Amino acid sequence: MKIIDVKFAGLKGATPKGGWTEELKPDSVVHTLISVKTDSGIVGVGTVFTSADLVAASLEVLKPLLIGESAVEPERVSEKLHQNTFWLGRGGSITHTISGIDIALWDIFGKITGQPIGRFFGGRLREKVMPYASLLMDEPKIMNANLTELRGQGFKAFKIGWGTFGRIDTANDELLVKSARQAIGDDCFLAVDAGGSDAYWRGNLRWAINASKMLADYNVGWFEEALRPDDLADFVELRMQSPVPISGCEVLTRRQSFTPFITERAFDIIQPDVTKVGGIGEFRRIAAMADEYAIRVIPHGWNTAIGLAVDLQLSSAILTAEKVEYCTGSAYVDDLATEPWKLDKDGLLEIPTKPGIGFELDPDKVEKYSGVRGFLD
Numbered sequence: 513m514k515i516i517d518v519k520f521a522g523l524k525g526a527t528p529k530g531g532w533t534e535e536l537k538p539d540s541v542v543h544t545l546i547s548v549k550t551d552s553g554i555v556g557v558g559t560v561f562t563s564a565d566l567v568a569a570s571l572e573v574l575k576p577l578l579i580g581e582s583a584v585e586p587e588r589v590s591e592k593l594h595q596n597t598f599w600l601g602r603g604g605s606i607t608h609t610i611s612g613i614d615i616a617l618w619d620i621f622g623k624i625t626g627q628p629i630g631r632f633f634g635g636r637l638r639e640k641v642m643p644y645a646s647l648l649m650d651e652p653k654i655m656n657a658n659l660t661e662l663r664g665q666g667f668k669a670f671k672i673g674w675g676t677f678g679r680i681d682t683a684n685d686e687l688l689v690k691s692a693r694q695a696i697g698d699d700c701f702l703a704v705d706a707g708g709s710d711a712y713w714r715g716n717l718r719w720a721i722n723a724s725k726m727l728a729d730y731n732v733g734w735f736e737e738a739l740r741p742d743d744l745a746d747f748v749e750l751r752m753q754s755p756v757p758i759s760g761c762e763v764l765t766r767r768q769s770f771t772p773f774i775t776e777r778a779f780d781i782i783q784p785d786v787t788k789v790g791g792i793g794e795f796r797r798i799a800a801m802a803d804e805y806a807i808r809v810i811p812h813g814w815n816t817a818i819g820l821a822v823d824l825q826l827s828s829a830i831l832t833a834e835k836v837e838y839c840t841g842s843a844y845v846d847d848l849a850t851e852p853w854k855l856d857k858d859g860l861l862e863i864p865t866k867p868g869i870g871f872e873l874d875p876d877k878v879e880k881y882s883g884v885r886g887f888l889d
């Protein structure tokens with residue numbers, strides 16, 4: 513079985529805010545879907561956290577390496593793409609785009625074999641997993657109304673991030689966390705994301721250590737991106753001094769970039785994003801390395817419904833991946849599937865047992881949000 517075509521579709525019209533200093537607009541394209549077609553007619557889907565223009569340009573480089581390749585050897589084919597692009601866009605657009613291709617190749621392999629892909633990665637350690645409702649911080653009144661609404665939808669875990677946290681003063685930081693904790697109550701999980709990958713982030717080590725102590729008073733489950741993404745030495749120090757678990761690494765790509773952060777024990781939890789880190793194969797190698805150092809892995813999932821579906825499969829096979837990120841208020845998560853996501857009474861999502869990534873993409877919705885017709889044809 514051979515790969516005969518690859519398509520892309522940039523999502524626009526309903527792009528949610530990202531919390532970035534240069535804020536996204538509804539028509540900003542930062543998530544691009546991929547479909548890979550085989551000569552047997554089976555189509556796999558993937559998703560990439562980057563713009564359609566960058567994916568289009570990357571595919572021009574990758575297509576000659578991909579078209580005509582075997583459709584039943586995802587690990588080898590993706591590694592071939594990585595190995596043959598050391599000189600072109602490595603770690604950037606090329607690595608991002610390979611992520612989407614790799615997801616689609618695993619989806620194909622699962623569909624051919626009739627298995628959910630989590631089974632290839634170690635089996636089914638869990639059948640359900642807790643999604644945490646991820647939302648941007650806002651002034652307490654608005655944020656609390658959002659949290660109350662999400663709690664009403666059945667979520668039991670939450671993460672508030674970005675907004676003005678770390679950007680005004682420590683009193684404001686505490687006010688945000690205190691009011692969020694009050695809104696969700698003491699029985700729900702709460703994590704806090706400073707958003708240190710924002711442009712010109714100024715939160716330094718001293719601020720981060722003090723903030724971590726404040727967060728402990730509100731029983732915060734982890735403190736995410738408290739420093740700039742590349743500040744290895746300061747993250748090591750922060751982790752030593754913080755009473756709450758320290759997390760990060762959502763913007764890193766390639767397994768090699770994670771090595772020093774893991775071996776230096778800079779984090780309690782690392783959060784690779786499967787839609788840009790290099791794909792599922794890369795994610796798994798990072799997760800295996802982290803496990804050797806007793807570092808937990810919780811996927812970064814501020815992307816699309818396909819990303820969430822892959823994270824569910826990964827969580828079925830990775831012991832420490834006990835939560836997945838659910839980006840709230842995004843049509844690209846809530847509205848691309850043929851069936852809606854359903855939380856059970858305990859706030860858990862079932863991990864699909866359907867073949868591949870276990871997700872049915874609605875091609876009409878792809879057309880609605882990208883203008884691309886016949887994405888799965």
Ligand SMILES: [Mg+2]
Nearest residue numbers: 705736737762
């Ligand atoms: Mg984050």
